[in-house]
Amino acid sequence: MCGSSVVLCCPEDGRDDEADGDDKGGNGVEKPQEVGQPKVTHSAALVEDLTAQKTAALRVELANNHDIALAAVVHAMLLSVVYDYCSNVDSALQIRLTHEHIETSMKRRDACRAVAEFEGLRETWGDHIPGNPADLWEWCLQQNRDELLSLLAFAAAHSVNAVRKLHCYDRKGAFEHADQLGQALAVNMTKWFEPTGDSNFSHINRQSIEAVIREEKGDQAALAVKAAGKKLEAVGIAERMVVDSGWLPEPVRISIPAADTKRDDADFDEETPHPVAAE
Structure with a gap:
């Protein structure tokens, strides 16, 4: 975990393959570690350093693999908008969609055609997307590019917010x-x-x-x-x-x-010849 020391088992110096085999019982289960056996420990600072280098490598590789990048982005976005919060399932990508519940701003939600249409989309995708968020990553990897692009558009659409509220000058x-x-x-x-x-x-x-x-x-x-x-x-x-x-x-x-209006006017002025006064 981040911020804590990682403790890994390490074979004793001088142990050979036969000795390693002797540490296992007949059923292939490792014996409990003996007290005083040497361990490999990492300080929190070293863990941060090494995982930063791991992150850098993952970034380069992901940037050069468009299909996996698309699947990863879709996975992260769907976790934000489709499932209820699940503490043990997350994405390595720091992508979070803010999903504003705009229906609370409507006087007559049931009469809004777009709300009904979007609910229909959610139901349609809900029949395809795994019910367990832990299964979503492998499922995304199995989808073709067109399917992932459709899911990307669906997930991104949740984040659109053009609601003007009082004092929303920012x-x-x-x-x-x-x-x-x-x-x-x-x-x-x-x-x-x-x-x-x-x-x-x-x-x-x-x-x-x-x-x-x-x-x-x-x-x-x-x-x-x-x-x-x-x-x-x-x-x-x-x-x-x-x-x-x-x-x-x-x-x-x-x-x-x-x-855009000013630009259109400027383009019109450039293309339209100005009248010249008669001499």
Whole structure:
């Protein structure tokens, strides 16, 4: 163990093969070690030194073996997200996934299509992955590359977190990357979210409802919301007006980072000839 001395058995000086054989009983079981027999001991500092060199060698070999590296990463990630904590099963790779339980942030978890889809994925993989975490390593080694890549994507998906909470200013870069991730994945959020009264409009004030309709349908349509006698009526009007329009509330949109917008504008300026004043 780390931080303690390792004690190994060592044959006495001058002992020959025949003597070694005599130390075993007829059934091949070694006899108890005699008191005073020389031992090999390692200090904690030496153990740390030697295991650091062992680690360096493992790193080089793993870096040069893509298939085993893939299996090792998948093994470490699955231990983090599939199984309950098991103290006697771990990975040598210092890879841990933080798995945020985002369902607690949802008002209507059961109505979320993506949650249901992801639960389906977990059930599907649960039928393939060994139930005992101690069996996972050998199982990973037996899988082909495509299977391991699918598992890698499944495990990595657990760690995605684009939930914006109050006072989460330190995650601004993560939120920007979430949008970049969404762009790379070509995510169409209208497939996963429908703006209805229950999912959106009943949770914002009347002024916000009016602003949404003005943004999407224009001033005339916004007047209908403004003229509604009760908020519930305004919610119903807004819901009908945005149905099948593709409109989404800002927090659920996959937005384009400002840097990309500026870059696109610059590219447009370079490619588009500027008008020249007539002489």
